[in-house]
Amino acid sequence: MRVLIGLVLALFSTLTPAPVAAHALDPGYLELSYLDQDRWRIFWRAPDVGGRPMKLAVVLPEACETNGFAPPAFDGRAWVTSGLASCPGGLAGGTLRIDGLEETRTDVLVRYELSPNRPQTQRLTPGTPEFIVPADPGNLEVLTSYVSLGVSHILEGVDHLLFVLALLLLVRDTRRLFWTVTAFTLAHSITLAAASLGWVAVPSVPVEVVIALSIVFLAYELALPPDRRDPLTERYPAIVSFGFGLIHGLGFAGALREIGLPQNDIPLALFSFNIGVEMGQLLFIGAVLALGWALKRLLPALVAGAPALHRLTSYGIGSIAAFWVIERLSGF
Structure with missing residues (x-):
């Protein structure tokens, strides 16, 4: 499965120019x-x-x-x-x-x-x-509106999706992958709630820079052979994803602050937005795995080139994320 995701990522990286924006066309x-x-x-x-x-x-x-x-x-x-x-x-x-x-x-x-x-x-x-x-507005309207906003935000956030894709490529075992994605989900849910409710206040520019750096870090680790990677990343990827997930949650909270929360339904709106983010994330993971399975069936010869594709993908992800770091640092 790791090879299959690598094929998808290689295709994504080679078709995506380096100066790509972190988010799709603004609404x-x-x-x-x-x-x-x-x-x-x-x-x-x-x-x-x-x-x-x-x-x-x-x-x-x-x-x-x-x-x-x-x-x-x-x-x-x-x-x-x-x-x-x-x-x-x-x-x-x-x-x-x-x-x-x-x-x-x-x-x-x-x-x-x-x-x-x-x-x-x-x-x-x-x-x-x-x-x-x-x-x-009733509870159902609040629920559907903020779930939809959460789904659209994660699916339009190329930086968040690149991070999730890098996790999929880094973690080889299905069980460990489950816990790694769960840790990421738990972490960004915590900081999303804390920042949206005003318990934590962090300027948006440093948050966006660190999000890009988190992708650079994963890309660097992916470019190394498994025996040369950071022991924490290789043995306990859930800890790494949890730490970076806390930062990504602050990024989600920035988007939610721009949207605003209905004063009478803050808990419901916050919960709904977070559910939407998770739904979008799961949809994306499912689509990547399904596409990888299809590529294995239709183009089995490409599997032989997995090491080269793996390296190409790592460099592509790292180049895009490094560009974002420079771009976002200029915002200070």
């Missing part, structure tokens, strides 16, 4: 901040496509009127604009839509307030580009 982001009974401040962030904003338009409930949006400005990753909206009777019961979303392959995160400092979140996709603003 759109719409925020409606409560000002008073009938007024909201609007912040809109549209993804960048070829140096221009993606062709998306915010459509507020029919009763709302806006004073127009400021010309969009590029913030280095996306195009941002803002404005004010007057919605007599409030937002509840109205339909909020992102026009043009159905023609894209991205999604839009909507964060809105029906009353001061009580944010709610909704994820819109090409298949569901609109929603009716509920007066009081």
